[in-house]
Amino acid sequence: MNVLILAAGTRNKVVQYFRKAFENEGNVIAADASKLAPAIYDADKYYIVPPITADGYIDTILEICKKEKIDGVLSLIDPELSLLAENSEKFKAVGATVIGSSYALCEMSLDKMKMYEWLTAHGYRCARSWKDKNEFYKAADAGEVKYPVFVKPHKGSASISISKVCDKESIDVLFAHEDGLMIQEYLDGQEIGADVYVDIISGEVVSVFTKKKLKMRAGETDKAVSFKDDRLFALIEKFVIEAGFSGQVDIDIFEIDGQYFISEVNPRFGGGYPHAYECGCDHMKLILENLRGNANKKNIGNYEEGVYMMKYNEIMMRKDIDEKNTCIG
Numbered sequence: 001m002n003v004l005i006l007a008a009g010t011r012n013k014v015v016q017y018f019r020k021a022f023e024n025e026g027n028v029i030a031a032d033a034s035k036l037a038p039a040i041y042d043a044d045k046y047y048i049v050p051p052i053t054a055d056g057y058i059d060t061i062l063e064i065c066k067k068e069k070i071d072g073v074l075s076l077i078d079p080e081l082s083l084l085a086e087n088s089e090k091f092k093a094v095g096a097t098v099i100g101s102s103y104a105l106c107e108m109s110l111d112k113m114k115m116y117e118w119l120t121a122h123g124y125r126c127a128r129s130w131k132d133k134n135e136f137y138k139a140a141d142a143g144e145v146k147y148p149v150f151v152k153p154h155k156g157s158a159s160i161s162i163s164k165v166c167d168k169e170s171i172d173v174l175f176a177h178e179d180g181l182m183i184q185e186y187l188d189g190q191e192i193g194a195d196v197y198v199d200i201i202s203g204e205v206v207s208v209f210t211k212k213k214l215k216m217r218a219g220e221t222d223k224a225v226s227f228k229d230d231r232l233f234a235l236i237e238k239f240v241i242e243a244g245f246s247g248q249v250d251i252d253i254f255e256i257d258g259q260y261f262i263s264e265v266n267p268r269f270g271g272g273y274p275h276a277y278e279c280g281c282d283h284m285k286l287i288l289e290n291l292r293g294n295a296n297k298k299n300i301g302n303y304e305e306g307v308y309m310m311k312y313n314e315i316m317m318r319k320d321i322d323e324k325n326t327c328i329g
């Protein structure tokens, strides 16, 4: 079995974990648009590919799949998830399974307003949200929502352009300077991250890892601690099954007074996944088993509680990077 990791970027650990799982199985191939993406150098082989927006990008990836006899392909960045899902039949035709969710679900996850609408329609607790600031002002005047509120781009990522806002004037200023913003009730509680694997053969949730986020830095979890709560596992399972997610899913949740609010979903390996893996939730092995055509057994919450994750910096040094050469195979 061979696997292709697209937009590998700086996710060296994810590449290393795949290599460990695929050690006696086959190759882990990585691709990125940049030769300076350190994670590609941890793969068995790497490709420098055009940006995902380039004409013929998918054809380039399909060629790599054919050449390397790729069985499973996945991406580590949000904008590529829908693109892979949309072309999953083409990948199937060359023998590669797209490890990810459907096109509709990838699109819904990208758009926080669409996700809010789905969550409320299906009875899940979440932050009330408005795209139209005048609708929000009406709700605020009626006393339905109180300041502070949270303003963020409805299609944002990496915590860019997020603000905690205490008055109407600040909302007016933010909306005057940027399009595509939304207003959310402020969730004042414990932030939680969940790393979930939905078996792509059986469709069942087979692994869930949850952690309390203790410190965030530059949009990523910097320090966290593992914990377990059966009530949360049950909520996560119900949610991912009802929505129809598949493969790896990363979910942001808030806990307020014992109640769980679903905040954001990224249907891919999140930046904090190494915490789950190091605690024993090896989702690369689950992917390998799925690619072999076998379903995995349900194994939810099989990890230790109270294990702390502290991120720190690493660097990679190389001399063999040819800045002119655009396609290293």
Ligand SMILES: Nc1ncnc2c1ncn2[C@@H]1O[C@H](COP(=O)(O)OP(=O)(O)O)[C@@H](O)[C@H]1O
Residues within 6 Å of the ligand: 112, 127, 150, 152, 156, 157, 158, 159, 160, 162, 184, 185, 186, 187, 188, 191, 216, 219, 252, 263, 264
């Ligand atoms: N409604 C909210 N109330 C309080 N904090 C929020 C709210 N929405 C987002 N945040 C904070 O902002 C961060 C980024 O927001 P999120 O919706 O996860 O977008 P993204 O991760 O795509 O940038 C979250 O991790 C959380 O710390």
Ligand SMILES: [Mg+2]
Residues within 6 Å of the ligand: 252, 264
């Ligand atoms: Mg988030």
